[in-house]
Amino acid sequence: METGEKKRIEVERSILQSVDATSRAIRSLLAERGIYALNIVSSPGSGKTTLIEALLARFEGKGGVAVIEGDIETELDAERIRKHGVQVRQINTRSSCHIQPSQLLDALGGMDLSETRLLIVENVGNLVCPAEVPLGEDKRIVLLSVTEGDEKPLKYPLIFRTSDLLVVTKTDLLPYVKFDMERVRRAARAANPGVEIFDLSAFTGVGMPAFLDRIESFGAAKWPGLSTATGSTGM
């Protein structure tokens, strides 16, 4: 092997090791504080921020939720979230197509997490890069909107393989597009047999309660204060 090639591989390996180490540091920090973390990934515009807004509406008035927004540029998503009265930080990744663990660790360092029980991270809109970079999350949730095409789990298997939940969004648009839900379910389960699949519309609310209930049940042991007494009462 050429010396240059060897050096490049060594540099890449040490970068990967430092990414892993930082992800582990985030995971321990969250575990120490009893914070449950979600990493929400998808193509641009699949409905990540809209879904987070529905989650915030479910937990409104109960405190304990903090949000990290990742975008290449702008504070636009953080401004949307801020209106819900929760703690939010915007990470602008500039040249990076995903949130770097070091960027997340820095953002968490600038937040008051003493009351936080649920941390929601919206990753940069991209169906490739975020798949490769764990952020110390408890659950990764991938969104696929019905306008993107039902072949996406076949074309981009890694992000479906590494996600715990698949949420098919914008189902109100199903009458206007060609989208075979069964094909998506089959392909997603082929990539990841354990994946939990939800389909919903944030606009009509159809399917939303089942998803919100599931999220609430994940962290119930860690954040009983957030749990709604009534369970599936809508968004």
Ligand SMILES: Nc1nc2c(ncn2[C@@H]2O[C@H](COP(=O)(O)OP(=O)(O)OP(=O)(O)O)[C@@H](O)[C@H]2O)c(=O)[nH]1
């Ligand atoms: N028809 C329909 N449109 C939706 C739904 N959810 C979100 N949208 C629309 O989809 C567009 C993108 O929604 P966002 O929530 O901003 O998507 P995002 O994934 O956060 O986008 P990026 O952060 O840019 O990657 C907006 O115009 C939303 O109003 C839905 O359930 N049905």
Ligand SMILES: [Mg+2]
């Ligand atoms: Mg967004």
